[in-house]
Amino acid sequence: MENGGWNIGDYEVARRQFRLEVPERFNWARDVVERWAQDPHKLAMWWIDDHGNEKKLTFRHFVDRSARLGGALQKAGVRPGDRVIVFLGRVPEWWETMLACFRIGAVAAPGTVLLTPRDLRYRFELAGPAAVITDEAGARKVDEVREQFPGIKAFLTTGPAREGWTAYEDALAAAEPAPYADTHRDDPALLYFTSGTTGYPKMVLHTQSYPVGHRVTGELWIDLKPTDLHWNISDTGWAKAAWSSLCGPWNAGAAVFVHQPKGGFDARRTLDILSTYPITTLCGAPTIYRSLVLEDLSRWKFPTLRHCVGAGEPLNPEVIHTWREATGLTIRDGYGQTETVCLVANFPTIEVRPGSMGKPSPGFEVAIVDDQGNVLPPGQEGNIAVKVEPERPIGMFVGYWQNEEATRSTRIGPWYITGDRGYMDEDGYFWFVGRADDVILSSGYRIGPFEVESALLEHDAVAESAVVSSPDPVRGEIVKAFVVLAPGYSPSPELVTELQEHVKRVTAPYKYPREIEFVDSLPKTISGKIRRVELREREWKKKQGAR
Template structure:
């Protein structure tokens, strides 16, 4: 544990959002650390063990060169620039360059299709794209229907109709007079996957993400300038901004970046053992896969802190990881719309399976439909107080959708759309997305608790629990189960898993139906898409929820 927070209650009491009128992460944070020309900002390693080291000064210089190019090509403050590439160093350079010119960065994953790209470019009215070769090929398929795009930049091999990143920026000076951005100006536009329809556009200002993630980096990731921090996130989703950019660099920590095409558990453990990584952050899916390996074969001599976010982490996984590494994975909670708002902090005891307590700078409660704070033990909506003062780490709006934005607020509160229970000690316990909660014979059942019970059984590698329609009970609990190696589906195993859940949790929560599957549908960020399974289940039975 560092000295970033030693007294939780005192820190929360004393904390104040001291947001400056003007803020730009590139000039106010990166350039500050670049004052020491030798300060390491990144150790980048690819699948072939090729290593590249970059200082903050390198990132300052390269992003200034690209900013000059963007400016010369006509990118104005407030213009949207789409940024899509794998874990290339150029992703970080490009993000900083966009902030320097006052543009709004819109990150995306390399898994997007040509149709997805067309929707995003047209909806955001993007003026430029900076991307990798594979994505560039998809963009060329739709080039005739994206008239707002003034120019396109490709990283990698040169391509006709595109500016070549590497050779183009070399022509520009490594100094750039950055736009003086207000903290309230738009900075980032995330497309977040909705459960239905097209993704919504989440707009963040320079204060709400680039500035406010200092809370994430300092208190939850617990970083210092001496750390080497590895976050497994894809560059296309919000967690990369949390843990691969703003949080760590606020603290002057160096990033460890492993460029690989797909997550490989053995390779991940080997890398964790080989390099002097001190802090590690992954999605629950990553940890669930890692604990299926023989962890006794690995030693992580420099590792001091492990965190997880994206969805709650099952207590069983936390226990296995601790037994082998001596480290407790500290869960954290937030959304694309927020920075870290609830977490397990190093100075607090961890209750395995709990979300933790509210972060400094946020008043978070469990409330009812009328906006009243509920007592401990009562399930309700997770809400963040926004009056009298709105906290810095909250998105500005769903862009161009004022009504959708308004629906997120109830009286003095921002409603996250997630359900939880708060205990007597002030810890939050996740129940599920409001849409995911199962109503069976009058009982409310959260899928996470059933999934956590299932994963305690040796036969279960992963599971997803959803509501399935039932004429008698309204809804029943149905589990989709991915089996661990060496196990085969059978009626006997179904019965065994049902009995196991009855013993581990309240008997009425057991899955009345179990379906064995090879894999679970997931978002790019690794979250299980329960909504897809639920819709499939209801359609199969000819019902509507």
């Protein structure tokens, strides 16, 4: 793998010179992770939970354990190209399983521990797995549907032994280490489910070369080095874990910090951890940062923290400002998808313009195009697109598993269309408007929800907000905001008016929410993205049903 001699201090030089090259025969576990394991003492993971347990694990540990797990899977009949469903929490066994799949050429298909039996049935039908690896709670869910899938060869659980399941540790103890499969760089390696903000999730297929694309993510955007301890506050079930908990850090030889919570996200516990452990770099979804800045940040100090990034959806400028005022650090947004690696980012060497996605990643041609694939000039809204012909950049997905129609629908000529809307300014910074389906059309105006949500968040009373369209007989659609109030505030008609006037002052008046509904929480995907589609569908059904 070569980086083309990228001078990280010069973004424009990097854009001209950067390239990634992957040998034809390539296996990420062998050619990257095994290399770091040559130092038997090199730290790969610092793991803690909320019960006082703590582990420091080396790269050698993960290589040796994944070799035995690979042997156990092979012994059960798992072959190269077979799918392995894995849904585990933030435990070392998840990393071991991912490495084992890379090692033997199997295709890992991660999922969140929150999957229901119905979710599992859908995933099993689509993926056709040869093996399932999960914990005790997951095994109970699988047992509700497993009889429908006689082709599954191996059921491994990290929990106590149960009928029909092999205990994870027993499987490793009885297995010989598997040799590395001599995989091709284009062999299938990962099937990630999209986070499902609209409709049923699709399965995104990546190859053995995909992790190399995350050198952009890890080394260039997150600025990781072999001496770093990186904390990505993310569930293991979505692609952000590949970005920032597995491929990005371990490409760079950085150790990952992992916290397995006993419950849901706790902002104060997170800040306590951040101030106690020698964490140097941090990645979190906007939901995380929005929760953290609601606390009195002056109570904590973060002596080792040097770099912060955010991903999942755009981070509101006021959150960036509050965090910087408290920590001296600027949260640098990055943009990409389950289908990609980091496509656009506020890289360490460029000026951050709060609210902007940043500039295109070296190695990727990103543009704003119209519905015919024509590149639009600065300032004009259109489709955020990535050029994938004549050559597909390393890190781009191959297609949607067993869904050629959906794969074709993402293409306009040589461009992959992300499904997001945005614009580029005169200086080459990209700005997010919204998902194509989220854009609100009101009296001829196109209104992106993000700008309205950001305006609302500038008001002290607002902890979170989600903006969607609501049907209107005169305007076609109006802007409606669902608002979660900050502590100390209560819903009232006066507060509705105050928030509306506030939005009129800080953004174009036509964008203000004509309706505001106060709610206790917002529906979200497991990755922390607000499910505006759920709110929008509920709103339209309610309004149209009332007519």
